[in-house]
């Protein structure tokens with residue numbers, strides 16, 4: 001009685017962000033007030049790009065905490081553990097604060113501090129010389145987490161180079177090709193929140209692509225009564241929350257999905273009207289010399305998929321046929337409100353993995369759930385990239401080190417094959433920029449990476465741009481410290497839900513300084529030490545490459561407001577927000593702000609919401625549907641391509657329809673009597689960030705090892721208990737890890753998270769929170785052995801927590817023992833491994849790794865032999881309509 005009704009606010013009101021006072025939690029029970037200026041920014045710890053608010057102490061300019069930004073349309077104020085943990089990365093006592101140059105042989109671990117001036121002059125002169133001498137393909141930029149949207153395309157197209165290399169073919173090339181062939185967009189945008197049935201081939205509730213924004217919408221749907229089905233060989237945290245878990249043998253997923261399609265087709269439960277209007281069935285029938293009448297297609301469809309019975313799928317996958325049939329009927333019942341998603345997972349594990357994306361999207365096509373409320377939208381309907389000032393023209397150069405003729409359909413660059421191509425003398429690099437990327441650790445066959453990175457005849461200069469130490473940085477000539485999420489400018493947008501939005505990442509201390517009247521001209525100086533932001537680095541470097549503007553490069557890095565003067569961050573983003581984001585100027589004006597000031601204040605803007613059925617919109621040059629020209633889809637037929645004429649024309653007609661093919665870990669290839677298993681090495685943990693969280697003490701304490709999951713029955717057969725050491729033998733070597741015996745993985749399958757197993761060869765070279773000190777022995781003839789000398793242990797630093805490290809084992813680096821497995825179409829590295837698992841012998845120690853890189857070259861050649869090289873029709877390197885990052889000019893597609 002008498003209590004005052006109170007409303008708790010989750011966030012301070014945005015009109016008080018500039019000057020916000022609250023009690024300091026650490027001073028409890030004393031009541032000490034702290035004054036902050038709250039600056040919005042964007043998390044950089046995974047691709048989801050959740051909005052964050054940085055609480056910057058007005059007195060010290062220290063960031064005191066990071067929370068979710070409620071104005072961010074994707075994340076709606078929520079973040080995962082990795083977002084706030086950014087603070088531990090900012091304050092990491094081990095972080096790289098100054099640019100450094102190597103002394104002595106590459107990889108020998110001797111460094112000297114240098115100035116940014118020295119770095120810019122040296123790299124600028126090298127790139128300039130390469131351009132003047134027309135060695136256009138000798139400059140390469142290899143990126144892990146991009147964290148930007150368009151800036152690097154401007155940069156390299158401004159330089160006239162085909163220089164962009166990505167991490168995509170260790171990540172998502174497989175799914176991308178499957179989706180792209182259907183709709184001309186390489187990603188789905190599932191409208192999870194409104195779905196009645198959700199089918200995931202991913203672990204979206206814990207880690208999946210665009211994890212937090214998607215997870216919260218999946219949970220919204222589930223709380224509203226939607227069914228959640230998860231197909232995964234492993235009982236992931238996501239599968240444990242599902243209504244239905246569908247465990248399948250790795251690589252059999254397309255068979256199960258096509259069996260579901262077949263149930264729907266044979267019972268004619270599909271949306272015939274949608275299929276008739278929006279798939280290219282006529283084109284298919286004509287190609288088969290069948291009269292193009294829809295009843296003929298209905299008949300043909302039944303014949304084409306009749307073999308995919310639930311019984312067949314059960315034999316392939318081990319999943320009960322009744323579960324397959326029930327899921328099919330439930331999906332048919334959900335109709336237009338059926339949302340599905342496959343990303344990484346099976347598409348990234350298996351030879352022909354891209355067929356899984358073809359098969360799952362087939363279910364959306366059959367149910368008419370494409371572009372609908374609760375269905376799946378093409379990703380470009382929901383992703384917004386703003387117009388930018390003075391954009392360069394597409395490059396006229398084609399790099400065959402990145403886009404070799406053998407892989408005309410590869411969805412991104414053949415990044416995993418760079419060491420093999422360099423060893424095969426297909427080219428060399430003068431300047432190799434690796435940026436927020438660690439191929440030595442992340443990619444398969446890391447010892448081959450070390451071999452080429454040490455060889456200056458193959459890579460003359462390696463500059464790594466990174467916020468953290470990593471295994472690849474050890475083999476660099478320059479280590480260039482780059483900003484973390486709250487230390488840089490970027491715009492971000494992606495398909496989190498049925499909305500188009502843009503968010504603004506900001507260097508928060510710089511913004512705080514400006515708010516308090518301290519004028520800044522660069523982010524250098526606002527960040528700790530000499531940590532810089534990349535946009536400003538690239539502007540400076542571009543001016544060094546083309547100091548007088550004669551090469552036509554400099555003009556793309558000049559102010560749109562003050563011709564001839566250097567571009568600033570305010571210029572670039574000011575122009576972009578004024579001219580490139582519809583509706584933003586008006587919205588800003590309504591608050592009495594410029595568009596830039598609006599974005600600096602709120603950090604986010606929603607461009608359009610709830611745009612469904614966009615393919616139906618009338619469009620003059622669209623596709624004619626029953627007498628009306630409509631927008632359609634981004635394929636050659638402007639329809640959803642059930643039959644891919646492109647694949648047929650380029651010599652892959654057996655895959656032109658959604659189909660299934662045995663992969664490299666098909667059951668028939670695994671002999672249990674020889675202790676052979678299928679290893680799933682791909683899964684993420686919710687509290688790690690690939691190779692970038694070694695500098696977070698908070699995340700390291702939460703999880704730090706990657707034991708090998710093995711089913712109870714298999715463990716019993718091997719005589720192995722949880723914690724015992726096992727030796728896992730691959731095609732090119734072996735690793736030794738601890739077993740974790742569980743019923744949460746299928747018998748015959750073993751699993752090991754790709755997180756952990758970070759290492760360093762000296763005290764320096766990787767953050768000690770989460771790396772072991774190792775000794776590498778070069779045994780000659782391409783044979784290497786790695787042994788852990790010690791795991792994590794307490795160390796002295798400015799942070800007293802470093803003396804409190806209680807964990808010791810920090811995982812095993814399994815990727816070193818994998819050869820490359822490039823899918824001949826998508827180019828995706830097929831991660832799953834056929835392995836032999838035995839109890840460790842007396843000489844084996846935790847973390848041991850042995851590899852033979854000559855064997856890895858043999859495996860590379862075996863997989864290369866599966867390709868069907870360009871030229872395709874018209875003498876092209878690649879079908880021109882397929883998506884390609886940093887798309888070159890049409891003439892570059894022509895093989896001379």
Ligand code: SF4
Pocket residue numbers: 043044045046047048049050075078079080081082083084210211212213
């Ligand atoms: S999901 Fe977590 S790590 Fe990823 S952007 Fe959001 S807060 Fe950051």
